[in-house]
Amino acid sequence: DGIVYVGTVPEIAEPWMPEIDAPGLELRGNLDVFRVSEWLEILSSPDTELSPSEDLTRWLSRVRLDLGTLDVFGQNLGSVNISIEDLMGTDYWTAALDGQQVAGSVLIPFDEEEYIEAYLAYLRLPGEEREEAVAGAAGPDRSLNESPLQDGDAVPAPEEAERIDLLAQLDPRSFPKVRFFTGELLIGDRDFGLGRFTMDPGPDGARFTDLIVDFRGFRVGMADDEPTFFWSYDGVNHHSYLTGIILTDNIAEVLLANGFAASLESDNSRFDARLNWPGTPAFLNAAELSGDVALRIRDGRFLQGGDGPGALKLISIINMDAIMRRLRFSDDLLRRGLAYEEITGNLTVDRGLVTISDQVVITGPSSVYQISGTVDLAEQTIDGEMYITLPVSDNIPWLGLLGAISGTLNPSLAIGAYLFERIFGEQVDSLTSAQYRLQGPWEGLEPELQQAFGSATEPENQTN
Incomplete structure (x- = not known):
C-alpha cells in the first residue's frame, strides 16, 4: 500500500493517498496533451488475446488525470480533469469530465462496434481568431458562425469578410459511433442550444439520427417525424443535408436571435424542409x-x-x-x-x-x-x-x-x-x-x- 511517483514529484501541501480498502491499482497523474483518437486506437487494439482495455481492468480500479489539453478528434477542449471509477471487471470505461469547456460523463465500450455514449451538461468549442470580423456582417448572408443581434440593436451594414467554417478541419468519416446529448452547445460565443443525436460514420461521412436540436428558437425532432442529418466529406469538400420538420413559437424572437429585424410575429410556425448547403453543419448560410x-x-x-x-x-x-x-x-x-x-x-x-x-x-x-x-x-x-x-x-x-x-x-x-x-x-x-x-x-x-x-x-x- 502507498504511492509510487513516476516523473516529477508534484508539489502539494499534503500527499494524496489512495483508498486503502479499494482493490486494485489507483492511477493519478497529469498530461500536457491527451488525444482521444490515439488512446481509442490503443485500447481497441486486436493484437493480443485480451485487448489492452480488458487487461487493464484486471488490476486498475480508478484513474484520475489532470489534462493540460484534451484533444477530441482535432478539437481542443482546453484543461480538463478526468475521473474514471470502478474499472475492475467491467467491459467499458466511464469517465467523468470537468473543465471550463466540457462537463459531463462519457461511457467508452471496449468493443469498437458499440456506441460511445456522451451525456454532457455543456460543450463549448473554441471559435476562430477572425470570427469577430465575420460576426460584423449583417443581413441574410449572416451564417450561423456569427453572433445574433439583441432586441433593439441597430442592424449594421453588410461587410465583405471571409467566412470561416469552424469545423472544416474535422473528418466525419473517422468519427466513432456515438450517442450524444448536451444541454448547451457553444461555438465561440454563439449559442447553438441543446442537442441530441446518434451518429454513425461511413465511407462518405457521418449520418445523424434520433436527432433533437433547439437552436435560437428553431426546434428539430420535436414533431411527428424522424429528422435525419448527413455530414458528407470526400476528403476535400464538406456538405450538409437536413431533412425534417422545423418548428418555432414566436418567429419575431427567432428573427432577432438570428440577426434579422423582428418584422413578423406569430403564435407558431412549421417548416417541412429538405435542405442542403456547402460546408459543415456549423457553416449554415441562408445565401447558399x-x-x-x-x-x-x-x-x-x-x-x-x-x-x-x-x-x-x-x-x-x-x-x-x-x-x-x-x-x-x-x-x-x-x-x-x-x-x-x-x-x-x-x-x-x-x-x-x-x-x-x-x-x-x-x-x-x-x-x-x-x-x-x-x-x-x-x-x-x-x-x-x-x-x-x-x-x-x-x-x-x-x-x-x-x-x-x-x-x-x-x-x-x-x-x-x-x-x-x-x-x-x-x-x-x-x-x-x-x-x-x-x-x-x-x-x-x-x-x-x-x-x-x-x-x-x-x-x-x-x-x-
Whole structure:
C-alpha cells in the first residue's frame, strides 16, 4: 500500500493517498496533451488475446488525470480533469469530465462496434481568431458562425469578410459511433442550444439520427417525424443535408436571435424542409441554401416600420389592409401592424435563390395576399407579383376611400374605381383586388400598382 511517483514529484501541501480498502491499482497523474483518437486506437487494439482495455481492468480500479489539453478528434477542449471509477471487471470505461469547456460523463465500450455514449451538461468549442470580423456582417448572408443581434440593436451594414467554417478541419468519416446529448452547445460565443443525436460514420461521412436540436428558437425532432442529418466529406469538400420538420413559437424572437429585424410575429410556425448547403453543419448560410421548404405560419402580424433588412419587410409597407380596417373601425385599430391568420407556401431554394413554387398565401381576418416570383437572398432583391383581395363594406363609399388611399393608388385608378361603383352599384362584388409588381432591392422597395378590380386568382381578367 502507498504511492509510487513516476516523473516529477508534484508539489502539494499534503500527499494524496489512495483508498486503502479499494482493490486494485489507483492511477493519478497529469498530461500536457491527451488525444482521444490515439488512446481509442490503443485500447481497441486486436493484437493480443485480451485487448489492452480488458487487461487493464484486471488490476486498475480508478484513474484520475489532470489534462493540460484534451484533444477530441482535432478539437481542443482546453484543461480538463478526468475521473474514471470502478474499472475492475467491467467491459467499458466511464469517465467523468470537468473543465471550463466540457462537463459531463462519457461511457467508452471496449468493443469498437458499440456506441460511445456522451451525456454532457455543456460543450463549448473554441471559435476562430477572425470570427469577430465575420460576426460584423449583417443581413441574410449572416451564417450561423456569427453572433445574433439583441432586441433593439441597430442592424449594421453588410461587410465583405471571409467566412470561416469552424469545423472544416474535422473528418466525419473517422468519427466513432456515438450517442450524444448536451444541454448547451457553444461555438465561440454563439449559442447553438441543446442537442441530441446518434451518429454513425461511413465511407462518405457521418449520418445523424434520433436527432433533437433547439437552436435560437428553431426546434428539430420535436414533431411527428424522424429528422435525419448527413455530414458528407470526400476528403476535400464538406456538405450538409437536413431533412425534417422545423418548428418555432414566436418567429419575431427567432428573427432577432438570428440577426434579422423582428418584422413578423406569430403564435407558431412549421417548416417541412429538405435542405442542403456547402460546408459543415456549423457553416449554415441562408445565401447558399438549396432544397425545398413547405411553410405554414399562424396567427400573427407584420410589424410596421421595421428598420432592419429582410424579405418579410416588403409586406409591412403594404398598408391597404390597415387603411380598410381603420375605415371600418375594427378592433385592429388598437393593434400595431398588419394582422394575418395564416401564411402558407411552397418554396424551392437553389444556392440562395428562392422560387415560390405556387404562391405564398397570406390570409388575414379581412384580406388575402398572394405572392409569386423569386427572392435572391444573397443580393437581397425580389422579382415578383402580389395580388391583394380586400373587402369593401357597403357603408364605405368609394369617394371617401379615395382620400384615404391617395398615397397608395394611382389617381386615375382611384377615380375609375369610384365611377365604376357609381355606375354598377350593387353589381360590384363585395371583394375587390389589386395587382402589384414587386421588383428591386428589399430596402426601400416600392410596390407598383398595375391593375385593380380583377379576381386575385385570375389576374388576366383584371381591369386597368
